Amino acid sequence: MGFAATLGSHAARTGEPLSKRMLSLIPSAPRSLTAPLDPRAPVLGRLGGLEVRLARTKAEIRAAQELRYQVFYEEMSAKPSPLQKVTRRDADGFDRFCDHLLVFDRARAGEGTAQIVGTYRLLRQATKGRSPGFYTAGEFEIDRLVARHAGLRFLELGRSCVLPDYRGKRTVELLWQGIWAYVLEHRIDVLFGCASLAGTDLTKLSDALALLRDSAPAPDEWRVRAVTGRRSTLPAGTVCADPKRALGTLPPLLKGYLRIGGYVGEDAVVDHQFGTTDVLVVLPVSRINPRYVSHYGADASRFAA
Numbered sequence: 001m002g003f004a005a006t007l008g009s010h011a012a013r014t015g016e017p018l019s020k021r022m023l024s025l026i027p028s029a030p031r032s033l034t035a036p037l038d039p040r041a042p043v044l045g046r047l048g049g050l051e052v053r054l055a056r057t058k059a060e061i062r063a064a065q066e067l068r069y070q071v072f073y074e075e076m077s078a079k080p081s082p083l084q085k086v087t088r089r090d091a092d093g094f095d096r097f098c099d100h101l102l103v104f105d106r107a108r109a110g111e112g113t114a115q116i117v118g119t120y121r122l123l124r125q126a127t128k129g130r131s132p133g134f135y136t137a138g139e140f141e142i143d144r145l146v147a148r149h150a151g152l153r154f155l156e157l158g159r160s161c162v163l164p165d166y167r168g169k170r171t172v173e174l175l176w177q178g179i180w181a182y183v184l185e186h187r188i189d190v191l192f193g194c195a196s197l198a199g200t201d202l203t204k205l206s207d208a209l210a211l212l213r214d215s216a217p218a219p220d221e222w223r224v225r226a227v228t229g230r231r232s233t234l235p236a237g238t239v240c241a242d243p244k245r246a247l248g249t250l251p252p253l254l255k256g257y258l259r260i261g262g263y264v265g266e267d268a269v270v271d272h273q274f275g276t277t278d279v280l281v282v283l284p285v286s287r288i289n290p291r292y293v294s295h296y297g298a299d300a301s302r303f304a305a
Helices: 010-014 019-024 058-075 083-089 125-130 141-149 171-186 206-215 243-249 252-261 290-296
Strands: 032-036 043-046 052-054 098-107 113-124 154-162 190-198 263-271 276-284
Touching: 032 058, 043 171, 052 171, 052 206, 058 113, 058 154, 058 190, 098 171, 113 171, 125 154, 141 154, 154 171, 171 206, 171 252, 171 290, 190 252, 190 263, 206 243, 206 263
Parallel strands: 154 190
Antiparallel strands: 032 113, 043 052, 052 098, 098 113, 113 154, 190 276, 263 276
16 A cells, blocks of 8 residues: 555654544544536546546545545455544545545435545656656656656556445446546646555465466566565565456556556565555557557546446
8 A cells, every 4th residue: 555644644744652532533434435426527437327527626536545444444455544434534644735526426315426445546757747656666766767758747546445345347448448548638647556455464465466477477577576574575486376266356556557467577565554565567558459549548538428
């Protein structure tokens, strides 16, 4: 998941815990995960009752943060800060510089509203000068990659999550539909981001990590190392004992990156806050498998509303 969330992190800035009085001043956020349906909002794609578009309001971004908290901290094993426990939102200092891709279920919620069931966070290089930098740079040497390819436009993908009942083909296809439309709109050349494997024991993850290392190794021009002090690598000679089983353990979006043509770095980074082990995925747009370009449409029209 990358480095720790930073939004309003008093403890991170001062080393002091938030006092009970300070916590009492922070209102708890609602957990409806719903937002009004704005008929003027451009819809990037639709499958049945699901549709994907970018967040347009602060309320929608807050709902996405609440969804992330529900998945990362309540369902999975991420460790919230005292502030996050009160707000029940996964929020950090990068959110305000990002675009937030949302999947809505129009059939779930009241009249004129829809439930947010999936989200993906997008950070363009064009906004990097106004932001703290790329989130992924807390784990991997992203600045070196960008400098090596001066003139190309980079897009960081992160904080992807989907509610359990929606973790199927339709939701993943809509997320990719939204990403592809965004790539075309902003003329993106390179996608990258951390992909997370559940767990922090590299021994238990050795099959999956070996499979990724051997299946999609990055050539020198796209090779990125983890930052010094956070770098973990498999022992030399480690092989994947059961490739089929290892493939089955990979998250759907990570398998999607492999099918489309993404490269996976050889280093892993253990993220103890989120209880995950992260690898870096780099996907030059020029390398995307033509079959998937045809599937979504060269103009992103396949599932467009």
